[in-house]
Amino acid sequence: MDFLQTIKIALRALRTNKMRSFLTMLGIIIGIAAVIAMMAVGSGASYVISQQIASIGSNIVLIIPGSTTSGGLRTGSGGAQTLSSDDARAIMNDCPSVAYAAGTVRTSGQIVNGNMNWSTVIMGGTPELFEIREWPVVSGRPISQQDEDGAVKVCLLGQTVAESLFGSSDPVGSIVRIKKIPFTVIGILERKGQSPQGQDQDDAVFVPLRTAQRNLVRSQRTGIVSAIIVKAKSEDVIAKAESEIQALLNQRHRITNSKEPDFSTRNLSEILAVAEQSSKAMSLLLGAVASISLIVGGIGIMNIMLVSVTERTREIGIRMAIGAKKNDILLQFMTEAVLLTMLGGVIGIALGAGGAAAVSRMLDWPTLISFQSIAVAFIFSAVVGIFFGFYPAKKAAGLNPIDALRYE
Amino acid sequence: MTSVISLSDIRRVFTMGDQQFEALKGVSFDVAIGEFVAIMGASGSGKSTSMNILGCLDRPTSGTYLLDGLDVGGMTPNQLADIRNKKLGFVFQGFNLLARTPAVENVELPLVYAGLHSKERRQKALLAMEQVGLAGKENNHPSQLSGGQQQRVAIARALVNNPAVILADEPTGNLDSSTSAEIMNLFTALNQQGITIIMVTHEQDVAAYAGRQITFRDGKIISDHLTGQAA
Numbered sequence: 343m344d345f346l347q348t349i350k351i352a353l354r355a356l357r358t359n360k361m362r363s364f365l366t367m368l369g370i371i372i373g374i375a376a377v378i379a380m381m382a383v384g385s386g387a388s389y390v391i392s393q394q395i396a397s398i399g400s401n402i403v404l405i406i407p408g409s410t411t412s413g414g415l416r417t418g419s420g421g422a423q424t425l426s427s428d429d430a431r432a433i434m435n436d437c438p439s440v441a442y443a444a445g446t447v448r449t450s451g452q453i454v455n456g457n458m459n460w461s462t463v464i465m466g467g468t469p470e471l472f473e474i475r476e477w478p479v480v481s482g483r484p485i486s487q488q489d490e491d492g493a494v495k496v497c498l499l500g501q502t503v504a505e506s507l508f509g510s511s512d513p514v515g516s517i518v519r520i521k522k523i524p525f526t527v528i529g530i531l532e533r534k535g536q537s538p539q540g541q542d543q544d545d546a547v548f549v550p551l552r553t554a555q556r557n558l559v560r561s562q563r564t565g566i567v568s569a570i571i572v573k574a575k576s577e578d579v580i581a582k583a584e585s586e587i588q589a590l591l592n593q594r595h596r597i598t599n600s601k602e603p604d605f606s607t608r609n610l611s612e613i614l615a616v617a618e619q620s621s622k623a624m625s626l627l628l629g630a631v632a633s634i635s636l637i638v639g640g641i642g643i644m645n646i647m648l649v650s651v652t653e654r655t656r657e658i659g660i661r662m663a664i665g666a667k668k669n670d671i672l673l674q675f676m677t678e679a680v681l682l683t684m685l686g687g688v689i690g691i692a693l694g695a696g697g698a699a700a701v702s703r704m705l706d707w708p709t710l711i712s713f714q715s716i717a718v719a720f721i722f723s724a725v726v727g728i729f730f731g732f733y734p735a736k737k738a739a740g741l742n743p744i745d746a747l748r749y750e
Numbered sequence: 751m752t753s754v755i756s757l758s759d760i761r762r763v764f765t766m767g768d769q770q771f772e773a774l775k776g777v778s779f780d781v782a783i784g785e786f787v788a789i790m791g792a793s794g795s796g797k798s799t800s801m802n803i804l805g806c807l808d809r810p811t812s813g814t815y816l817l818d819g820l821d822v823g824g825m826t827p828n829q830l831a832d833i834r835n836k837k838l839g840f841v842f843q844g845f846n847l848l849a850r851t852p853a854v855e856n857v858e859l860p861l862v863y864a865g866l867h868s869k870e871r872r873q874k875a876l877l878a879m880e881q882v883g884l885a886g887k888e889n890n891h892p893s894q895l896s897g898g899q900q901q902r903v904a905i906a907r908a909l910v911n912n913p914a915v916i917l918a919d920e921p922t923g924n925l926d927s928s929t930s931a932e933i934m935n936l937f938t939a940l941n942q943q944g945i946t947i948i949m950v951t952h953e954q955d956v957a958a959y960a961g962r963q964i965t966f967r968d969g970k971i972i973s974d975h976l977t978g979q980a981a
Contacts, residue, residue: 660859
């Protein structure tokens with residue numbers, strides 16, 4: 343018996359009881375729609391997180407000074423002024439797993455353009471900083487090595503600062519005052535958006551590191567940086583880069599076993615990977631809850647198929663009497679069950695995708711429907727049909743033709 | 751004449767709990783090609799059990815059954831299904847057509863399980879319907895046909911695969927007398943074309959159409975004689 347004929351027979355049987363077929367399918371439709379919508383919302387959340395990770399820059403290790411004790415008072419982490427521009431340069435030159443290292447200083451202050459002013463974060467950084475953070479300028483030019491070496495008073499504006507001080511006009515070439523010192527605006531940085539912590543990364547001004555060290559921050563010695571930001575050569579060597587840096591700085595700062603290190607390193611991607619993982623776990627959980635409704639739907643299918651087998655006992659008897667084998671009957675009822683669930687699956691996918699789009703629009707929450715989740719939902723619906731259709735089909739195939747023919 | 755059916759010492763014992771009931775107590779008879787046989791008897795006489803065995807729906811507890819030269823006794827259920835499909839045609843009392851399925855597709859059904867392609871199926875089914883005088887009713891559903899017409903569809907379905915034997919179980923049981931006569935005339939005509947027919951009935955006037963009458967009582971054959979109407 344050819345497969346096409348089997349499908350034709352199954353479709354006829356489903357059409358015979360349209361309302362019942364639809365109600366039976368409803369469980370699967372709701373289950374699949376829920377799975378699709380939940381997965382879409384969940385992977386939307388993962389997408390946002392991975393976007394934020396990308397906005398920080400990939401493969402990043404952050405080195406901050408340790409605490410210091412003065413007069414019995416310990417400052418918190420980052421309080422000591424133990425890291426220098428020379429450390430940054432040494433890391434870049436001597437650690438083989440490091441692609442870039444940039445010393446940075448950070449302060450905040452008022453920035454003024456004519457009669458407009460704005461309080462913002464002021465970052466000093468060597469040109470490598472923008473390579474590390476993968477942050478290009480959209481107009482003007484980036485900070486050059488000459489700017490750095492000559493401690494030239496130039497600055498790059500983040501988008502938020504540019505809009506606050508200049509509105510819609512082009513700031514490149516204008517003079518602004520940062521902490522009352524005039525700086526030439528040489529470029530505008532690309533928009534970055536929010537950091538994973540929810541800070542506006544575009545609300546910042548960048549100046550060459552040496553310029554900042556000389557003019558904007560106070561320190562006990564020259565060449566002090568408040569943090570060194572490092573980019574490892576690839577994702578695989580982040581941990582290696584971290585240990586290379588620790589070894590190098592221990593040596594440079596003469597840290598021995600008995601002395602507490604005066605710096606600490608942080609692997610940012612690791613922190614964010616954890617965040618991403620938790621969002622994945624969340625979407626998995628949502629999916630699991632939704633798949634329970636699929637199982638309930640599957641039981642509904644089994645129930646109706648059992649009723650259908652009983653109702654059609656005579657038909658089964660006729661088919662057997664004129665030559666249907668056990669497998670033909672088994673296949674016929676299995677096909678019916680699988681068609682029911684797959685049809686329900688397709689409708690559910692459409693409904694789930696529509697629901698996700700509606701959530702996306704109404705709640706302004708990004709949703710992402712992956713091809714995988716559709717494939718998984720589709721296959722899952724077929725599997726539900728096979729699993730829950732098997733028992734009724736087996737029952738039909740096991741009927742004795744004589745009894746089946748006599749069944750009233 | 752060669753036998754298309756040969757039963758020898760067929761016994762069928764039903765076991766219900768610890769009770770045993772012997773429905774057939776050693777039945778033997780042969781049916782030659784082209785015969786029209788009526789099997790008669792009261793209910794419980796064993797005629798239905800022997801019909802089930804003849805139809806390969808049931809297997810004897812002991813004894814041999816040769817159908818068209820093949821020993822059916824040792825066959826698996828799948829082989830029996832094949833035999834039913836290719837060697838036998840069934841006509842039932844209650845017509846047993848698939849509802850909500852056009853007449854022609856009902857007739858095609860055995861060919862579906864025989865694995866024929868749709869074109870060939872349709873061609874053979876239309877031919878069989880013409881043979882029983884139902885040309886033009888192909889697309890009617892069983893509910894749109896009279897009892898006699900429904901039984902004709904069932905006969906066409908039995909004929910469509912060119913079986914060795916047609917087995918009819920009370921074919922006129924649900925029909926009025928004039929329609930019964932119509933159906934019996936159709937059987938007679940088919941028999942005259944050389945088709946072997948075995949029919950179970952309890953009505954004497956229906957059995958009279960057959961060329962040979964076998965009568966059962968208490969699981970045994972009590973009479974087996976030609977009626978003189980043999981073709």
